[in-house]
Amino acid sequence: MAQRIDVQKYIPLIVKKAVWAWKRLPFQSRNWISVDDLIQDGILHAKYHVAPRFNSRKANFLTFLNVSLENHFKLFLNEQYTQKRSGCPVYPIATCKYQIADSPDQMEREVQAVEMLQKILGEASWVLKLYLERWLFTKASYHMRGPKFYEAKAELLFLSSRVGLRRDDFAFLLQTDNWRRRLTLARYNPVR
Numbered sequence: 001m002a003q004r005i006d007v008q009k010y011i012p013l014i015v016k017k018a019v020w021a022w023k024r025l026p027f028q029s030r031n032w033i034s035v036d037d038l039i040q041d042g043i044l045h046a047k048y049h050v051a052p053r054f055n056s057r058k059a060n061f062l063t064f065l066n067v068s069l070e071n072h073f074k075l076f077l078n079e080q081y082t083q084k085r086s087g088c089p090v091y092p093i094a095t096c097k098y099q100i101a102d103s104p105d106q107m108e109r110e111v112q113a114v115e116m117l118q119k120i121l122g123e124a125s126w127v128l129k130l131y132l133e134r135w136l137f138t139k140a141s142y143h144m145r146g147p148k149f150y151e152a153k154a155e156l157l158f159l160s161s162r163v164g165l166r167r168d169d170f171a172f173l174l175q176t177d178n179w180r181r182r183l184t185l186a187r188y189n190p191v192r
Helices: 007-023 035-053 061-086 104-123 126-137 147-163 167-175
Strands: 096-098 183-185
Touching (some): 007 035, 007 061, 104 147, 104 167
Antiparallel strands (some): 096 183
16 A cells, blocks of 8 residues: 655755755856756655655655655756756867958968868868867867878878968968957857
C-alpha cells in the first residue's frame, strides 16, 4: 500500500536546496533564473518524482528527499555550466565577410590582403584552413611541426603565389588587429 506524503511539510528543505543551487549558478544564468523558479521546480520534483518512488522500508522520507533534491539540483547546475561552455557556436572561417575600414591610410592594403586571403580560403584544404585559423585568429603561439604542417605550408605558398599574396602582406595581416575586428559573419551555418 502506497503511503500518501504531504510535500508541503518539507518546503523549508526545498527552499534551502533551491537557494543553495541558485547561489552556484553562473552569473549570466542568475539574470533569467529566479530562486522562485528553482523552488517551484523543487516542489514539483518532490511531489511527482520523489514521493511516488519513496519506499519507507529503505529510508526516511526526509533523507530520501534531501539526497534526491541535491542530485536534481546538481544535474541542473551541470546543465547550466555545460551550456555555458558549449553555448557559443563555432563558425567556419570561410563564412567571414570583410567590411571596409574607416582609416584611409591602410585601408587599401588591408582590403587587398583580406581579399587575397579569402581567395586562398576558397581553394584551401581543411588542413590549411585549420592552420590559417591558428595563425591568424588565436593569440596563443603554436610550435608547428610535422607532415601536416609542412603540407599546409607548401599549399599556402602555392596558393599565395597564385593569387598574389606576398610575404609582407601576410606579415601585415599577422601584425594588425583592425581587419580582424571588422570581420563580420555572413549568412552562417554553425558547425556542431
